[in-house]
Amino acid sequence: MQVDSLFNGVSVVVLYAPTKDLFAQTAAFYKDVLGFEASDETSTSCVLSTPANSEDKGTIELRLDPARSVDEQTIAANVRYLLTHEQKVDWRTLQSCVCFTTHKIESLIETLEKNKVAYQARPGRLDPYEVYVVDPLGSVVGVTDIGNTIGTSDHSRFKEVANRIKLLDSAGTANKVASSTKNIAVMTSGGDAPGMNANVRAIIRAAIYKGCKAYAVYEGYSGLVKGGPQFIREMHWNDVRGWLAEGGTNIGTARCMEFKERWGRLAACKNMIEAGIDALVVCGGDGSLTGADLFRAEWPSLIAELHEKGEITSQQYENHRHLNICGTVGSIDNDMSSTDATIGCYSSLARICEAIDYIDATANSHQRAFVIEVMGRHCGWLALMAGIATSADYIFIPEKPSSRKDWSDHMCQIVAAHRARGKRKTIVVVAEGAIASDLTPITCQDVRDVLVERLKLDTRITTLGHVQRGGNAVAYDRLLATLQGVAAVDAVLEGTPETPSPMISVVENKIVRKPLVEAVRLTKSVAEAINAKDFAKAISLRDSEFVEHLNNFMAMNTADFRQPSLPVEQRKKIAIINVGAPAGGMNSAVYSFATYCMSRGHTPYAIHNGFTGLARHDAVRPLDWLQIEGWASLGGSEIGTNRKTPEQADIGMVAYEFDKHKFDGLVLVGGFEAFVSLNQLEKARQWFPAFRIPMVLIPATISNNVPGTEYSLGSDTCLNSLVDYCDAIKQSAAATRNRCFVVECHGGNCGYIATFAQLCCGAIASYVPEEGMTLSQLAQDIETLKVSFANDQGKAKSGRLLLKSEKASEVLTTQTIADIINAEANQRFDAKTAIPGHAQQGGIPSAIDRTRAARFAIQAVQFVEKMYDTIAGAENEYGEFVNSPAAAQTACVLGIERSHLKFTSIRQLYDYETEEGRRVRKNIFWQDIRDISDLLVGRVRVN
Numbered sequence: 001m002q003v004d005s006l007f008n009g010v011s012v013v014v015l016y017a018p019t020k021d022l023f024a025q026t027a028a029f030y031k032d033v034l035g036f037e038a039s040d041e042t043s044t045s046c047v048l049s050t051p052a053n054s055e056d057k058g059t060i061e062l063r064l065d066p067a068r069s070v071d072e073q074t075i076a077a078n079v080r081y082l083l084t085h086e087q088k089v090d091w092r093t094l095q096s097c098v099c100f101t102t103h104k105i106e107s108l109i110e111t112l113e114k115n116k117v118a119y120q121a122r123p124g125r126l127d128p129y130e131v132y133v134v135d136p137l138g139s140v141v142g143v144t145d146i147g148n149t150i151g152t153s154d155h156s157r158f159k160e161v162a163n164r165i166k167l168l169d170s171a172g173t174a175n176k177v178a179s180s181t182k183n184i185a186v187m188t189s190g191g192d193a194p195g196m197n198a199n200v201r202a203i204i205r206a207a208i209y210k211g212c213k214a215y216a217v218y219e220g221y222s223g224l225v226k227g228g229p230q231f232i233r234e235m236h237w238n239d240v241r242g243w244l245a246e247g248g249t250n251i252g253t254a255r256c257m258e259f260k261e262r263w264g265r266l267a268a269c270k271n272m273i274e275a276g277i278d279a280l281v282v283c284g285g286d287g288s289l290t291g292a293d294l295f296r297a298e299w300p301s302l303i304a305e306l307h308e309k310g311e312i313t314s315q316q317y318e319n320h321r322h323l324n325i326c327g328t329v330g331s332i333d334n335d336m337s338s339t340d341a342t343i344g345c346y347s348s349l350a351r352i353c354e355a356i357d358y359i360d361a362t363a364n365s366h367q368r369a370f371v372i373e374v375m376g377r378h379c380g381w382l383a384l385m386a387g388i389a390t391s392a393d394y395i396f397i398p399e400k401p402s403s404r405k406d407w408s409d410h411m412c413q414i415v416a417a418h419r420a421r422g423k424r425k426t427i428v429v430v431a432e433g434a435i436a437s438d439l440t441p442i443t444c445q446d447v448r449d450v451l452v453e454r455l456k457l458d459t460r461i462t463t464l465g466h467v468q469r470g471g472n473a474v475a476y477d478r479l480l481a482t483l484q485g486v487a488a489v490d491a492v493l494e495g496t497p498e499t500p501s502p503m504i505s506v507v508e509n510k511i512v513r514k515p516l517v518e519a520v521r522l523t524k525s526v527a528e529a530i531n532a533k534d535f536a537k538a539i540s541l542r543d544s545e546f547v548e549h550l551n552n553f554m555a556m557n558t559a560d561f562r563q564p565s566l567p568v569e570q571r572k573k574i575a576i577i578n579v580g581a582p583a584g585g586m587n588s589a590v591y592s593f594a595t596y597c598m599s600r601g602h603t604p605y606a607i608h609n610g611f612t613g614l615a616r617h618d619a620v621r622p623l624d625w626l627q628i629e630g631w632a633s634l635g636g637s638e639i640g641t642n643r644k645t646p647e648q649a650d651i652g653m654v655a656y657e658f659d660k661h662k663f664d665g666l667v668l669v670g671g672f673e674a675f676v677s678l679n680q681l682e683k684a685r686q687w688f689p690a691f692r693i694p695m696v697l698i699p700a701t702i703s704n705n706v707p708g709t710e711y712s713l714g715s716d717t718c719l720n721s722l723v724d725y726c727d728a729i730k731q732s733a734a735a736t737r738n739r740c741f742v743v744e745c746h747g748g749n750c751g752y753i754a755t756f757a758q759l760c761c762g763a764i765a766s767y768v769p770e771e772g773m774t775l776s777q778l779a780q781d782i783e784t785l786k787v788s789f790a791n792d793q794g795k796a797k798s799g800r801l802l803l804k805s806e807k808a809s810e811v812l813t814t815q816t817i818a819d820i821i822n823a824e825a826n827q828r829f830d831a832k833t834a835i836p837g838h839a840q841q842g843g844i845p846s847a848i849d850r851t852r853a854a855r856f857a858i859q860a861v862q863f864v865e866k867m868y869d870t871i872a873g874a875e876n877e878y879g880e881f882v883n884s885p886a887a888a889q890t891a892c893v894l895g896i897e898r899s900h901l902k903f904t905s906i907r908q909l910y911d912y913e914t915e916e917g918r919r920v921r922k923n924i925f926w927q928d929i930r931d932i933s934d935l936l937v938g939r940v941r942v943n
């Protein structure tokens, strides 16, 4: 048996003794038998340092902790903790902790048996806490012990046992799939995109968590073609620490011509087999995934050729007959079919919006026109969404070309009309792939020339270039990349030769698997349709949201001067009101609502300052086109918002005002107060005929606690402000060394923001009202902090965060938590509080909130149009209200649920899906996110 170092790079090992006796015996064992030196000795803890003459250098902290239970979960939790936190985990550290924490070695044996692990465990000979792990032939492959430096003949085999124990704790079942797939590699390819690093981090950590070895292929396909340990490297838990936020890709990417050739793919195949890679996850754009699809299709012929040539053994040939491959879509272009978003596209959109917001100011000052070129290759998504988010005057995208004469006339007509109405600036967004209907490119210069020659506008061109790919990933990309990474590992682990290779997509809000082959085929067919000048087909092949956004943009940018699309008798008076606290996207919703109403021929009214403004001051004004210009990109609430519900404001007066203004429909934009208001108005329909109109709520609150939706406007803006804030203080904590921050998050009784921020910042814990806080969990988290600070080495030092929802606990306040951590830290590190407060409402709304606001607002107007006749018919011959199920459907919340945009009646939501007292929805949809966040930071849950 070989003898190794006990510590092997780990400077502090924490051991727990659950009973006084065990504590005393263990301390005695270390001191008397092994000669350790004890210090800081009390009846419940002591620090044991290796003997001065020992080659091992390190410290063991021994603690009495009766709270440690002797169950499987604790074994699993501790093993998982150790495997994930110790950069160079030593198997004996692992074993010692398992033994000490659980105390009863029988539990360990039981666990092995339950898992049908092909090992036997026998009681040891030296002391009661020792167990031999024996293989079926009887040779000892591992020894658990509490202090002996007896090693093992085969560390990896013991580790495998430990891995299997660890796998128990996901739903209490052993991992069924890790058997055939052991070595998972991740690669980034094509143009870099913010979020790729988060994707790599998630894949590597999820793979390790699932008991696999994780690898990274450096420099995209070119690393695979070159092969060898320089390009295909094993990755450890801490190798990806701090990667969550970072832009670009730390494992490099490339555009690799060799991989487009068969010989390149043959070399890649051989290199993968040589490195023992069982599964490959490719994060890249349409090109990279096309390459992956081709590689998958060709794989059988590639391995056959390698086998025939004797370049791989028969065993390798047999083991690698099937290529287990999965795509996660990483590209700023958002040009891949079968997914609503690609990792990076929203960060890029954020950069573009920021740039256009800046340009707006100078354009306005000089009354200039700006022609702005954005990236996207052959896809117009970035240009379209930027057009909506910044209320640009005109956009050019490859999917909807027209002849040069037509586009010139159309653009000039719109820009001239906007100028004639008093607009001082002109913004035209040109996708880099923009083309005319004869497939010739439309360049920024072409557009500028037309604006100068025909409209005599002082026009400048700005090409945003690679700025669009730079910077940290926005919250959405971190989330998408992380969830897709975890889903990709699940997908490859579950993959069989029969299952089609998957691509991980997002549809509305849900992560789903799609067949890679089909996604590639659909993506290719867009390009083919464009080349064949079949533009109607091209656009129909983009996802349905793309088409909806395009129609919305066209309706909004021709508002107020085109012939309205509805006949006079169908035009309505529709009011909009903001209720509750401000949330990013409220103004964007009002802007889109108003412009869309104008395009249809409705008259949009704003009710200023909420229901109080209406009841007290008759604060109702029609919305004017020039007045709302620029609101799409403004934070806060331009029409004013107020928390009072109609009943609090005086519902009789509210009804009187509705009647006076003869509103035909109402759009509420707000959070839980708006939800309560809608409920009151709907219930009051029986007394007040003025409320017998379609009413719809667009959820808008940073707390994201509105029943009927998984997404409220403002929650993305809030998440981004919180994430930026956390990034900044994490950096400060890292620079200060050995510091953590306890950050207090808004969100009322809803832990959504804290939970998602934990995932997006890699915080070590989040505490939310739905779970409350327990001392034992806090103790465990402090433990995690202690060990991780103790293990910080050199560059690996990083700041740490714990996030606490303001209402997670009344007793354990943010300050109290920091105080407890400081007391426990015993000056080895310190804790401070950080309270971002109302800054979480965000300044400028995020691109996501702006574009979703437009979509929501337009859907809301369409709802009013559609429901008008239904509610009008809900009166009997005496003019009394008949509340039929159909009538109930005319007062709804517009939300995103799973993968659908849907309207749900306030009756259904209020009566069945709301916890009124706590002001939250009953059904929490983000528990999975909490589990994934914890998994990826190696948090141990004790309750």
Ligand SMILES: Nc1ncnc2c1ncn2[C@@H]1O[C@H](COP(=O)(O)OP(=O)(O)OP(=O)(O)O)[C@@H](O)[C@H]1O
Pocket: 189, 190, 191, 192, 221, 254, 255, 256, 257, 258, 259, 260, 261, 284, 285, 286, 287, 288, 289, 290, 291, 292, 294, 330, 331, 332, 333, 377
């Ligand atoms: N048809 C193909 N066959 C084999 N490999 C391909 C194919 N298309 C692309 N690849 C590989 O994928 C790499 C990246 O492709 P590409 O440059 O199109 O970027 P992408 O993945 O679409 O990302 P982005 O568009 O965001 O830059 C190529 O350099 C090449 O190595």
Ligand SMILES: O=P(O)(O)OC[C@H]1O[C@](O)(CO)[C@@H](O)[C@@H]1O
Pocket: 191, 285, 331, 332, 333, 375, 376, 377, 432, 469
């Ligand atoms: O960075 P490169 O190789 O010049 O490529 C630029 C291209 O990459 C992308 O940024 C991502 O595909 C495109 O939008 C753009 O056309």
Ligand SMILES: [Mg+2]
Pocket: 190, 285, 286, 287, 331, 333, 335, 377
């Ligand atoms: Mg591409």
